[in-house]
Amino acid sequence: MNLQFKWTLWTANVFLLMNILTGAFGQYAPSAAYATEDDVSTNLSEVESRESGPELEFKYHDHEEMTRYLRAISARYPALTALYSIGKSVQGRDLWVMVVSASPYEHMIGKPDVKYVANIHGNEAVGRELLLHLIQYLATAYETDTYIKWLLDNTRIHLMPSMNPDGFLISREGQCDTIHGRHNARRYDLNRNFPDFFKTNTKQPQPETEAVKEWISKIQFVVSGSLHGGALVASYPFDNTPSARICRSSVLCSVFQNYAHTPSIAPDDDVFRHLALVYSNNHAKMSRGVSCTSGSSRFEKGITNGAAWYPLTGGMQDYNYLWHGCMEITLEISCCKYPPAHELNKYWQDNKQSLIKFLAEAHRGAHGFVMDENGNPVDRASIRVKGRDVTYHTTKYGEFWRILLPGTYKLEVAAEGFLPQEVEFFVIESHPTLLNVTLHSAKGHAPSRATTTKTKSKRITTTTALPLEIGKMLFPEE
Numbered sequence: 001m002n003l004q005f006k007w008t009l010w011t012a013n014v015f016l017l018m019n020i021l022t023g024a025f026g027q028y029a030p031s032a033a034y035a036t037e038d039d040v041s042t043n044l045s046e047v048e049s050r051e052s053g054p055e056l057e058f059k060y061h062d063h064e065e066m067t068r069y070l071r072a073i074s075a076r077y078p079a080l081t082a083l084y085s086i087g088k089s090v091q092g093r094d095l096w097v098m099v100v101s102a103s104p105y106e107h108m109i110g111k112p113d114v115k116y117v118a119n120i121h122g123n124e125a126v127g128r129e130l131l132l133h134l135i136q137y138l139a140t141a142y143e144t145d146t147y148i149k150w151l152l153d154n155t156r157i158h159l160m161p162s163m164n165p166d167g168f169l170i171s172r173e174g175q176c177d178t179i180h181g182r183h184n185a186r187r188y189d190l191n192r193n194f195p196d197f198f199k200t201n202t203k204q205p206q207p208e209t210e211a212v213k214e215w216i217s218k219i220q221f222v223v224s225g226s227l228h229g230g231a232l233v234a235s236y237p238f239d240n241t242p243s244a245r246i247c248r249s250s251v252l253c254s255v256f257q258n259y260a261h262t263p264s265i266a267p268d269d270d271v272f273r274h275l276a277l278v279y280s281n282n283h284a285k286m287s288r289g290v291s292c293t294s295g296s297s298r299f300e301k302g303i304t305n306g307a308a309w310y311p312l313t314g315g316m317q318d319y320n321y322l323w324h325g326c327m328e329i330t331l332e333i334s335c336c337k338y339p340p341a342h343e344l345n346k347y348w349q350d351n352k353q354s355l356i357k358f359l360a361e362a363h364r365g366a367h368g369f370v371m372d373e374n375g376n377p378v379d380r381a382s383i384r385v386k387g388r389d390v391t392y393h394t395t396k397y398g399e400f401w402r403i404l405l406p407g408t409y410k411l412e413v414a415a416e417g418f419l420p421q422e423v424e425f426f427v428i429e430s431h432p433t434l435l436n437v438t439l440h441s442a443k444g445h446a447p448s449r450a451t452t453t454k455t456k457s458k459r460i461t462t463t464t465a466l467p468l469e470i471g472k473m474l475f476p477e478e
Contacts, residue, residue: 056136058344060125060173063093063165069132070096070161077139080104080152086160087211090185093165095211100138101156108156109397110369112362113219115158116355117212118227120190120316122167123181126334126347127227131161133348134355151360158219163208164190176336177230184208191226192312194319198240201314212316216324220393222362222401223275224328225355226316231332232286233299234279236272238264239306239315239330264307266321267388271403275361276303276329282357284350292335306330325392327403365404365427368435370394370413378439381415386422413437 054072061069074083082104085094097115099105107113116134118127138157141148151157162168164184171181183189184206193209195201241264266272280286280302287302297309306317320328333351370381377398384391385402386409394400402411404427414420418439427433 054136056132058129058133058348059341060129060344061132063162063169066128066132066161067094067096070098070135073135073139074098080139080142081135086215087207089164089166090207091166091169095160095163095165095208097158097160097215098135099156099158100135100152102142102153103156107219107397108154110367110399111154111156112222112367112401113156113158114359114362115160115221115224116227116359117160117163117224117316119162119164119168120226121182121228121337122164122169122184123171123175123178123337124227124229124334125168125171125173125338126229126344127331128161128168129344130227130333130348130351130355131159134352135159137352148356151356155359155362157359158221163212171338173338174340175338178337181338191316192314194314194316195323196240196313196315197318197322198238198242199313203314209316213319216320216326220395220399220401221320221324221326223359223403224317224320224326225279225358226328226330228330228332229334229337231292231297232290232302232335233297233309233332234276234286234303235306235309235317235330235332236269236276236303237266237306237318237321237329239312239318240264241307241311261308261310263305264311265305267390268321268327268403269305270405271327271365272329273303274405275327275358275403277301278361279329279331279354279358282354286354322390325390361403362401363432365402366409366411366425366433366435367399367401368433368437369398370400370415370437370439371398372418372439373441378415378418381413381418381439384412386410386412411435411437413439415439418442 054069054076056069070083074081080100080102082099084097084099086097087095089095101108116127116131118131119125138148138152142152143149166185167181167183169181186206188203188206190206190208193201193203193206194213241262277287283302289299289302291298297304299309306312306315315330317328317330320326334347339347370378370383372378377396378394379396379398381394381398381400382391383394383400383402385404392400392402406427406429408424408426411423411425412420413423419442421437421439423435423437425433425435
């Protein structure tokens, strides 16, 4: 195990540096063996024939149709996709997730896992269909699109089209602003059902939220988007505020949440604002900040702090960030929650570039490994950027990722039985910083040592200025 890990780490670093120096990052694909990820599994005996690729119409697919489609495309692209279920809804429907990656069944050491979750509110249906089309687009474009090939070679993308299939079942096409179908089968709002940092959430945990909590506790996701409907804005943490702690009465809380518009600032506010802008600026309309209806909120540049819009308790994005270090934002992608199916193609075209560009942000900032003196990975080492009061942890392979904007930072690393250490490093715009840290046993009191690898690559300017860009923009101007 140790020898395999050392070989994987060495090859990952060597290939990383070779591709940066040659400016050919899109071809970076280390051939070292990777450890199998136990969490992801699929029953290949259930999938359909691999003889022909499935067609996907711009229509709403019920749960059975969605299941057949996911199985069919997984069978058609077995080297790029893996279908698994993280659990079941109240009424027993699978909560499907499709991995799309050059390594769909195995975690790629040193490369990030990212995700999208849609349809947490059953009557907000556009995101559900967009993720199905994103699955098809990524799988079919891999062999012909250089950017997509780079993304899938270097990222594992997990896509959950529906977190609330029971609510979707009773929702109705054409209903833009009702709440019918919003909740799960037990009438719980799933986006008010997660543990909350600011106020104890007393709502009974639901099977859907418990499944998601278990899922993200097993896979360290770097970046995530939750797709909603009813507005056109990218909303970022915090959703709740410290004031929620003193809000005892449900009536007073309701009044407070309806009229309070005070931002609740996260330690990584600069990064969250950047991520929201990446989505908004690459969207066909969102960055204009146009309100959906007369009297509704206008959002400058198409983004908002969640609590500044309206505070809520038990939201999924705050939970992802504070419990698991995953940079999740909420993406409101349609003014109408359940628009007519003939409009789906337009929504896909409006969001396609944003959906792809946002996931690539997982490669921004700093990433690396924490090891002991013998080169063994240190699992669950705490990672904290000084001045940002949120702690991240390494994986069992010693990996960590930290999305950061250009600047100079100090990384505080600690683990039980080891001497803590502080490492200064810097981040630039055009590529990530590879940061490998060696921890020494506290018994020997050896001097601490850290290595920072500063890489250089061709700088290619794009509208989003993403790191690791290869060639022109994903969607060149015509």
